[in-house]
Amino acid sequence: MQAEIIAIGTELLLGQTIDTNSAWIGERLAELGVTLRRKTVVADIPDDVRAALNSVLPETRWVLITGGLGPTKDDLTKSVLNEYFGGTLAFHPDVYAHIEAMFARMGRVPGPLNRGQAELPNVCEPLVNSKGTAPGMMFHRDGVRFVSMPGVPYEMKHLMEVHVLPRMRAESDAHIAHRFFMVQGIPESELAARIGDWESTLSKGLSLAYLPSPGIVKLRLTARTESADEAERLLEPATEGLRSVLGSDIFSEDWKTIEEVVGERLAAAGQTVATAESCTGGSIAALLTRVPGSSRYMLGGIVAYANEIKVRTLGVNEADLLMHGAVSESVVRAMARGARKRFGADWGVASSGVAGPDGGSAEKPVGTVWLAVSGPGIEWAARFQMGDHRERTVRKSVLEVLNRLRGFLPEEPVKY
Amino acid sequence: MQAEIIAIGTELLLGQTIDTNSAWIGERLAELGVTLRRKTVVADIPDDVRAALNSVLPETRWVLITGGLGPTKDDLTKSVLNEYFGGTLAFHPDVYAHIEAMFARMGRVPGPLNRGQAELPNVCEPLVNSKGTAPGMMFHRDGVRFVSMPGVPYEMKHLMEVHVLPRMRAESDAHIAHRFFMVQGIPESELAARIGDWESTLSKGLSLAYLPSPGIVKLRLTARTESADEAERLLEPATEGLRSVLGSDIFSEDWKTIEEVVGERLAAAGQTVATAESCTGGSIAALLTRVPGSSRYMLGGIVAYANEIKVRTLGVNEADLLMHGAVSESVVRAMARGARKRFGADWGVASSGVAGPDGGSAEKPVGTVWLAVSGPGIEWAARFQMGDHRERTVRKSVLEVLNRLRGFLPEEPVKY
Secondary structure, three states: OEEEEEEEOHHHHOOOOOOOHHHHHHHHHHHHOOEEEEEEEEOOOHHHHHHHHHOOOOOEEEEEEEOOOOHHHOOHHHHHHHHHOOOOEEEOHHHHHHHHHHHHHOOOOOOHHHHHOOEEEOOOEEEOOOOOOOOEEEEEEOOEEEEEEOOOHHHHHHHHHHHHHHHHHHHOOOEEEEEEEEEEOOOHHHHHHHHHHHHHOOOOOEEEEEEEEOOEEEEEEEEEEOOHHHHHHHHHHHHHHHHHHHHHHEEEOOOOOHHHHHHHHHHHHOOOEEEEEOOOOOHHHHHHOOOOOHHHOEEEEEEEOOHHHHHHHHOOOHHHHHHHOOOOHHHHHHHHHHHHHHHOOOEEEEEEEOOOOOOOOOOOOOOEEEEEEEEOOEEEEEEEEOOOOHHHHHHHHHHHHHHHHHHHOOOOOOOO | OEEEEEEEOHHHHOOOOOOOHHHHHHHHHHHHOOEEEEEEEEOOOHHHHHHHHHOOOOOEEEEEEEOOOOHHHOOHHHHHHHHHOOOOEEEOHHHHHHHHHHHHHOOOOOOHHHHHOOEEEOOOEEEOOOOOOOOEEEEEEOOEEEEEEOOOHHHHHHHHHHHHHHHHHHHOOOEEEEEEEEEEOOOHHHHHHHHHHHHHOOOOOEEEEEEEEOOEEEEEEEEEEOOHHHHHHHHHHHHHHHHHHHHHHEEEOOOOOHHHHHHHHHHHHOOOEEEEEOOOOOHHHHHHOOOOOHHHOEEEEEEEOOHHHHHHHHOOOHHHHHHHOOOOHHHHHHHHHHHHHHHOOOEEEEEEEOOOOOOOOOOOOOOEEEEEEEEOOEEEEEEEEOOOOHHHHHHHHHHHHHHHHHHHOOOOOOOO
16 A cells, blocks of 8 residues: 655745654554655645645555644645635534634634634545644545645644554555664674575565664564464564574664663663763763663763873873873773772773864874773773764764673563 | 755655755755755655656756665666666776775775766766765756765765855855854743844845754844845844844854854863763763864763762762752752862853653652852852753753853854
8 A cells, every 4th residue: 555745834845844744654654564655845835735736646545745734824735625626615613613622721712713724625524633723634536545634743643643544554455564673883784794694585575674873773674464473474483583693783672772771781680880981972871861760770970081080080090091092992991990980880881082073193093982891790892993973983982882781781581 | 046855765754764854955955045846755766766857847956866875775866867867877986996995994995886886877977975985966957957965964965065055056146145043942932022023123135034943943034135235234233133132142143052152162261161960961061072172171070860979979968968859959059069179170060850751749840950050250050940851851951051151151252
């Protein structure tokens, strides 16, 4: 089943609003196995909306239209759709009663513009919008459904969840199931090479997608079959196969982030962590504390940007600093140990590197980062080359050191 | 002058990637007075890319194509464009030398797929991409420029800034000039009320746009006139007017961020800063150190997530903690002083709050945040209610406390 989005809004084209609606719709449709074939963003101009309606692809069954509703937009979408489907506007007392009730909740009374919102094309099925004053509208033509929804994200989501997704689900003939595998620190091309053999043995009905973001690749394994049972029957051995190739390089089999997995493992083990950061400047601590409830296991951290702070607060040896420089194995190891000791934590993680753009040398070019983990009976340190993009270097370093920490933590029983 | 975007990427339709490229392009084009008339997002399917090329509007002069380049996408966009413009692929030794150099920097050697990236249609003008391995391409037909760029945001931005925007600027017939005013911590509706009188007196030819993001509103004042002189003549008094209404609530009159302005002022004054963070968990330090060269003024920080760390490392009074709790005026003031003292910095900034979702109480509900600044002869602290969204609470707190610090720092002479 194929769908398209038409997003209406000059503000989307001016870059004033980032269209997160479409990403949300795209994810929901992918989960249902509905193919989102195209998305068109047009300005608040009737001709442009008409042009988009006229160029709907022949195989499309659902056209999801967002925006262009509401009194300040002159109900542009409504009037274009009314004309397009050859209808006339009719006043709906029940819709108006709902608008009045919405206003009453705010202690206000609707104005004449809001009265107009209760006038709907007689050729549409009104979709009750309990989150706002602009109702949704559904039009039918030649087996194609055109759904008009407000652009306000929570109103759109509400209409999709109540009126649209259930109908799509009922009509969909495909059984779709997914498995997700999250991997850190392995470039997409290297990962593709590592799992190439496994991928080439995937049964018909299974497909694999690479969803990369800086430092992380999410693998999505999708089964598209005739029954839910068959989907499971395909996914099970494929999942086992991928696990045996990638092993503990898979840090999560759902949408959990590294910091969430680290947090779960620390909490389960009753252990604590502290950070000592130079080039990452507080970002390791910030990521760890992004997780609600992280105060159970995150004691604190030190951002030791200046060298004398490394000596004074983390107990780094001054001679080491002089001999090897701040970006060195001995210093980063001492920082991890120092964080552990100073905070009385079970684990210490540390970073020291040249984030750039300045400060590089022939021996330690921009992007050189030393990372370390210190814990019970364990000490690890390694040098990385993270490239010449300051923010990415920080991001990749944070993910790398937390993923290393994850590898040292006792694994919880894997749930199947 | 009219432009369109064609964004290629199944991942954009599946909702796994939010297309921030288009918003960035939209903003840049708006600044140049170029009308972005439409944006089409299509999957990695040659037919769909062709369909999008075929439906370019007659008035369009620039078609900006993002994505579908790179070895893992089989250079889909390249082959479709090559065929569309009737070209043949030719190997470019200079492009390949650049790819080799990019790999060499990472200590790696290009594979055969990367060699293919140096093959370009003989009917295009290659656009050097010094940020990545996939070159941009520019095609001409009947006065329309088709520009193909990688989907990776910083590569796309680089190609736009170096190759595309300067040409658009040179060709544009409108005289467009802008002034930007950045404001922090004032909600859009409140700001609109404060500057309403000023806005109603704006001359014809001037327009104002609100560009809000969490915690920050950018105001863009645009003059669209027949000559550059006239634009200045309109902008000058309007700018003066806005300055007299908003005063030092304007933290920047260009695209500088708060952390950049703070950094400049600290560097100019030869002063230093240190942080003591609880609810912001390292994000204040991370934002300060995001600025290249911040090691000149940022000494370091302490993330004191656990209460005993606040006592042990920051010298917070244990009795205060017991009596008032960690989220209190006396504790946050002590943290700011403690950071200053411990790091020997001129300025200390501190945060302590309930980021949520748990930990709230009737007296201190989720979103309650105390912030403090301590400096030479100055101490400031205040309580805020940042709402019930954990990440936004952190973000808004970081911006708020740094903006307060900015207010205390000696202002550099304003450049006109």
